[in-house]
Amino acid sequence: MDLFDFDGTLVDSNGVWVDVDNGFLARRGLIPTREYSDAVGHSIFPIAAQYTKDYYHLDMSPEEIMAEWLDMARDAYAHQVPLKPGAGEFLARRAGEGADMALVTACVPELCRAALARHGLERYFSAVVYVQELGVEKRDPRAFALTLERLGVRASDCTLYEDSPGACKAARDTGIAVVGVYDPFYAMYEAEMRQLCRRYIRSFTELL
Template sequence: MLEHIKAVLFDLDGTLVDSMWVWNDIDVEYLGRFGLSLPETLQKEIEGMSFTETAVYIKQKFSIPDPIEKMKEDWNAMAFDKYVNEVPLKKGVPEFLALCRKKGIRLGIATSNSRQLVDAIIASHGLTEYFDGIVTGCEVNRGKPWPDVYLETARRCGVSPEHCLVFEDIVPGMQAGRNAGMKVCAVADAYSVYQEKEKRELADYYIEDFTEITK
């Protein structure tokens, strides 16, 4: 899998960290503030969108009166403590990062989440020093499935796309990696289990967790 690979690029939520449950709770609580219930289809509708794109979509869909920046501030505040204290790494992540470093492979994160939360969670797990490039969807023109965030992460890592391997847990993210001209490994996650067949078809590789590689 790592042959000819010079950079490994990760999605964050559902890939490096087991955090998708956080956002279901936040969506319920946040919409409840406005007397709204969470539609079952919302997570599917916003998959791959950047933090800002998600705020714009939800503001329009539910006629939220708050400005976009206020919405994002509220979400960051609601998620911060959980990300720092409750969200675990996916199984085998520390060992896999160490293996990549040993092989001289550069590491990056390309996430739809906010910079505040990605910085907080990698710091809480002592992983900040591992990453050569971290890019959020809000720093590029278009979120996933467009390739922008992966291309920019590869650029910051100083590696051309054809030498990059992407790890992703959802179909739009995998499509973003594909659209960037990169190899893609699908990562199993409980919140995207309904996409397993499509993920396997899209992926060059599929893993249940990172111990499959480090073993």
């Protein structure tokens, strides 16, 4: 089974979250540190919200933080976020070859569904696993163990396409073959990704 990440792999959306994080903090006169950006950039929505509350000592609940983030990101996912080069064509090719494909994403379900619908990608996936609903971060190997269990497949039968080095390592540690996908957000980790992954691509156009 082919497993695909969403943000930064199939769609060029990581920049949206940089803008959301920075805009959210700027409204409060706060500045994102490298430590903060790294932490929330690798996390799932509820954990990132709790981290933001604690890190900046905000007088807001995690639910209030997530609601504001959603308001800021909703339009981008519904109308602006583009596909990564070659992503749509590669999915179409794999579907034509009879591949079974699933989406495994830390994206907020509402936003993911909006972008999938906009680009007409739903038809390619037999299942969508929202890591947020598993209750663990995607860089935790348990996320992939739970995903395999939910999908009813073996790690040895799966290949993951993913841009995050943390998620690539977690998947590899679970026994899943990994194809790393370049994204500017993780550009500084390219050497690490090339060591972690069975193959590393700059774009899906390389696979067409």
